[in-house]
Amino acid sequence: MKYDDYNDYELLNYISENNEEANEILFEKYKPLIVNISNKMYKYCQNRGLELNDLIQEGMLGLNLALKNYNQDKDASFYTYAKKCIERKIISLVVSTTRLKHKALNDSIPFEVKLNESDVFERFIEDNSYNPEEMMIVYETENEIIEKSHMILTDLEKQVFDLKISGFNYKEIANILDKEPKTIDNAIQRIKNKIKSVISKES
Numbered sequence: 001m002k003y004d005d006y007n008d009y010e011l012l013n014y015i016s017e018n019n020e021e022a023n024e025i026l027f028e029k030y031k032p033l034i035v036n037i038s039n040k041m042y043k044y045c046q047n048r049g050l051e052l053n054d055l056i057q058e059g060m061l062g063l064n065l066a067l068k069n070y071n072q073d074k075d076a077s078f079y080t081y082a083k084k085c086i087e088r089k090i091i092s093l094v095v096s097t098t099r100l101k102h103k104a105l106n107d108s109i110p111f112e113v114k115l116n117e118s119d120v121f122e123r124f125i126e127d128n129s130y131n132p133e134e135m136m137i138v139y140e141t142e143n144e145i146i147e148k149s150h151m152i153l154t155d156l157e158k159q160v161f162d163l164k165i166s167g168f169n170y171k172e173i174a175n176i177l178d179k180e181p182k183t184i185d186n187a188i189q190r191i192k193n194k195i196k197s198v199i200s201k202e203s
Helices: 008-016 020-042 052-069 078-101 103-107 117-125 132-138 142-152 155-165 170-177 181-202
Strands: none
Touching: 008 020, 008 078, 020 052, 020 078, 020 170, 052 078, 078 155, 078 170, 142 155, 142 181, 155 170, 155 181, 170 181
16 A cells, blocks of 8 residues: 555545554654644643653544544544644643643642632633642632533633643644634633633532
8 A cells, every 4th residue: 555545534444444554554644744733832842841752642642543533424524633633632741741740739729718719710811821829729629620611612712721721822822723813812712701600600
């Protein structure tokens, strides 16, 4: 089999028949995309304890997930779906590394202090760098606020939210996701409104 002789859907069909060569060809085809996304992320997170190869390996896992879960009848083109899965895995790695970095601080924060939830969230999502102390005042664990947020956000909003709480600013998020800054700004406004609504219902 040769790389240029088959399109994605032909390769996917062969892969469904456990054709290892087709699997290798598709991974070879998408490796430049994975490297490109990884390089873009690495430029913004070199001080987060991650190596470029860590991001590339995570991107490979994202492509593997795309291969397993892609549904031609429900999803967009395989390229679009694969790109989303690759970005999602790489972003998740960056987010988890950031959260681990702050874990010792998070575990030591007292929960007796109670402030206005909306005010806390405003400071949490604003352009200030990620501050676990303020977020943890309202929620017992960082996992809880992230899980609650993911339940009500769209795919794009989840990516924006995860990058935002990891310390990336508007322009960086726009560059990472190949979106206009205005698109990111609009997404953050929607995120604020959705999460404020959930917080107000629980308070």
